[in-house]
Amino acid sequence: MSSQNHIPLELHACMGLNACKGHDRLGTNECSGMGTCATAAEHSCHTLNNCRGQGGCGLYGNAEEQNRPGDNPCSWQGSCAVPINAERFSTDGPNQGKSVWQRARTIFEQKMNRSGRTFGPSPSPVGPPTAWLKKNYNPDYNACGASGMSGGGSCI
Numbered sequence: 001m002s003s004q005n006h007i008p009l010e011l012h013a014c015m016g017l018n019a020c021k022g023h024d025r026l027g028t029n030e031c032s033g034m035g036t037c038a039t040a041a042e043h044s045c046h047t048l049n050n051c052r053g054q055g056g057c058g059l060y061g062n063a064e065e066q067n068r069p070g071d072n073p074c075s076w077q078g079s080c081a082v083p084i085n086a087e088r089f090s091t092d093g094p095n096q097g098k099s100v101w102q103r104a105r106t107i108f109e110q111k112m113n114r115s116g117r118t119f120g121p122s123p124s125p126v127g128p129p130t131a132w133l134k135k136n137y138n139p140d141y142n143a144c145g146a147s148g149m150s151g152g153g154s155c156i
Helices: 100-114 132-134
Strands: none
Touching: none
């Protein structure tokens, strides 16, 4: 997916996690929660995020980290790759065996509700599948999970 020289105003870890209209990769989403893809810098593994809120989750990290995808407090504290492919699931903590993207969306919705903000449906109810990310985001997309445990490829 080309950014077409669009500079995002907000950084977020994946599809459907944007807090404002026009804050997706292309700047064309109609409402918060409806962005098509991550604006955070793509990274492939645990603690390689360069800013707050840019860590994905699944496979690596402790139970606490894996329970708050896209909600890390600082750079180098995110628990896995961004964007968060739909196939990725948590391997530890209360979300173990469940979708990382759906947990990230739940956290996003809770934050929006607490702040009294409205949001729309995500372009996908389960997040972006790896095949979609390879076609529309980056043909070389890869995510943590060399063993395939978290639904991604290998850490690059």
